[in-house]
Amino acid sequence: MNFPSPQHDHHNCITQAxxxxxxxxxxxxxxxxxxxxxxxxxxxxxxxxIGAYALLQALGKAAPPTVYRALDFLLxxxxxxxxxxxxxxxxxxHPGHDQAGQFLLCxxxxxxxxxxxxxxEAAVRDxxxxxxxxxxxxxxxxxxxxxxxxxxxx
Amino acid sequence: MNFPSPQHDHHNCITQAxxxxxxxxxxxxxxxxxxxxxxxxxxxxxxxxIGAYALLQALGKAAPPTVYRALDFLLxxxxxxxxxxxxxxxxxxHPGHDQAGQFLLCxxxxxxxxxxxxxxEAAVRDxxxxxxxxxxxxxxxxxxxxxxxxxxxx
DNA sequence: GGGCTGAATGTTATATTATAACGTCCGGTT
DNA sequence: AACCGGACGTTATAATATAACATTCAGCCC
Ligand SMILES: [Zn+2]
Ligand SMILES: [Zn+2]
Ligand SMILES: [Zn+2]
Ligand SMILES: [Zn+2]
Numbered sequence: 001m002n003f004p005s006p007q008h009d010h011h012n013c014i015t016q017a018x019x020x021x022x023x024x025x026x027x028x029x030x031x032x033x034x035x036x037x038x039x040x041x042x043x044x045x046x047x048x049x050i051g052a053y054a055l056l057q058a059l060g061k062a063a064p065p066t067v068y069r070a071l072d073f074l075l076x077x078x079x080x081x082x083x084x085x086x087x088x089x090x091x092x093x094h095p096g097h098d099q100a101g102q103f104l105l106c107x108x109x110x111x112x113x114x115x116x117x118x119x120x121e122a123a124v125r126d127x128x129x130x131x132x133x134x135x136x137x138x139x140x141x142x143x144x145x146x147x148x149x150x151x152x153x154x
Numbered sequence: 155m156n157f158p159s160p161q162h163d164h165h166n167c168i169t170q171a172x173x174x175x176x177x178x179x180x181x182x183x184x185x186x187x188x189x190x191x192x193x194x195x196x197x198x199x200x201x202x203x204i205g206a207y208a209l210l211q212a213l214g215k216a217a218p219p220t221v222y223r224a225l226d227f228l229l230x231x232x233x234x235x236x237x238x239x240x241x242x243x244x245x246x247x248h249p250g251h252d253q254a255g256q257f258l259l260c261x262x263x264x265x266x267x268x269x270x271x272x273x274x275e276a277a278v279r280d281x282x283x284x285x286x287x288x289x290x291x292x293x294x295x296x297x298x299x300x301x302x303x304x305x306x307x308x
Numbered sequence: 309g310g311g312c313t314g315a316a317t318g319t320t321a322t323a324t325t326a327t328a329a330c331g332t333c334c335g336g337t338t
Numbered sequence: 339a340a341c342c343g344g345a346c347g348t349t350a351t352a353a354t355a356t357a358a359c360a361t362t363c364a365g366c367c368c
Contacts, residue, residue, distance in 0.1 A: 002285065003285050003286065003287065031315085031316085031364090033316070033317090035316085035317075036316095051353085051354080052353095052354070052355075053353070053354070062317095062318090063318070063319065063320085064354085064355070064356080065317085065318080065319085065355090065356075065357090066317070066318075068354095068355065068356075069316080069317080084238035084239050084293075084295070085238050085293060087353085087354060087355095102278075102281075104281075104282060104285060104287045104289075106287075107290065113285060113287070115281055115285075117277065117278075117281045119277045119280070119281070120274065120277040120278055120281060122277075123271065123273045123274040123276075123277045124256075124271075124274055124294065124296055126273070127256075127258075127269055127271045127273070127274060128258060128296060128298065131156065131157050131258060131267060131269075131301070132157065132300075132301035132304070133157065133258045133260075133267070133296070133298055133299065133300055133301065134298045134299040134304050135258075135296055135297075135298045136261065136297050136298040136299070137296070137297045137298070138294075138295075138296050138297075139238075139239060139293070139294070139295040139296070139297075140278065140292075140293070140294050141238070141292075141293040142278055142282060142287070142289055142291070142292050142293070143289075143290050143291045143292075143293075144282065144287055144288045144289045144290040144291070145287065145288040145290070146286075146287055147285070147286035147287065150286070150288050185344085185345085187345070187346090189345085189346075190345095205324085205325080206324095206325065206326075207324070207325070216346095216347090217347070217348065217349080218325085218326070218327085219326090219327075219328090219346085219347080219348085220346070220347075222325095222326065222327075223345080223346080241324085241325060241326095
């Protein structure tokens with residue numbers, strides 16, 4: 001939920017995420033198959049959203065539907081999120097606990113931080129209500145510079 | 155900025171929008187050429203975002219780069235906005251006065267309402283600041299049901 | 309275990325969205 | 339008239355995503 005620092009223990013992120021995914025799938029009675037797990041692992045290789053065809057290439061011998069089906073599964077169970085601006089996918093750090101999608105996206109290093117800001121959500125919900133609009137899903141994507149990249153070239 | 159009612163005088167929307175575009179281009183010293191104006195007019199045929207290839211077809215005899223170039227121009231001068239979730243484009247009702255992109259998108263009829271909500275912007279800006287993130291651009295896309303479509307099927 | 313069934317995956321083809329590269333035309337300037 | 343730069347035309351191709359159908363596999367009943 002915070003911005004990942006460049007020297008954090010990312011191996012730990014991966015372990016945590018895969019563990020949480022196992023748990024969430026068990027809880028839901030969903031099957032985290034080999035391909036699905038491999039795709040999830042690849043998504044978690046970094047905190048930068050990754051495109052479907054990059055995943056495809058990393059998988060090696062697969063065809064597009066394979067990776068899109070895995071992505072659909074992971075999206076459906078809240079294990080990853082799609083970043084619309086980038087046509088790319090990023091791991092969700094707190095599956096289960098979902099209201100989808102508020103992201104800070106770094107222009108420079110590409111990494112993403114997921115927010116879960118009740119104030120933002122409330123502000124949009126309120127604006128929607130004032131317009132007589134029944135809100136179903138909300139996407140917030142902010143682009144800019146992460147703390148690390150800001151430090152580098154000010 | 156409000157949701158367009160089904161029986162509003164849309165011809166007026168178009169006239170207003172084209173007038174404002176002329177004005178804005180004059181102010182900026184930009185050339186609103188024939189193709190660019192025609193694309194803008196097509197975008198304004200409804201309040202539902204329209205895709206590039208639908209525009210292309212409506213234009214008749216053009217090739218993709220023609221419409222994408224026109225869209226790039228219109229985006230650059232704030233005369234239209236891109237809806238990331240839909241890969242589609244919608245007219246901007248208040249060019250010049252821009253902070254880009256907060257939209258309510260109706261699932262049913264497809265129409266879009268552009269917000270300009272300072273509270274939403276402030277909430278995101280604040281969250282960004284707390285994360286040490288330097289905000290450059292903000293995209294907010296809310297999906298749901300507009301007032302008219304809500305009335306129809308409850 | 310042997311077959312049944314539905315979910316998951318493989319495979320091929322194609323749709324949809326977007327851009328690269330290069331040539332031509334046209335309007336304004338000198 | 340010659341020049342220049344921006345706008346447009348044209349062709350090809352890149353990048354993202356899905357349709358349609360065949361095959362395989364896991365779990366279940368017997
Ligand atoms: Zn990490
Ligand atoms: Zn960064
Ligand atoms: Zn209108
Ligand atoms: Zn509607």
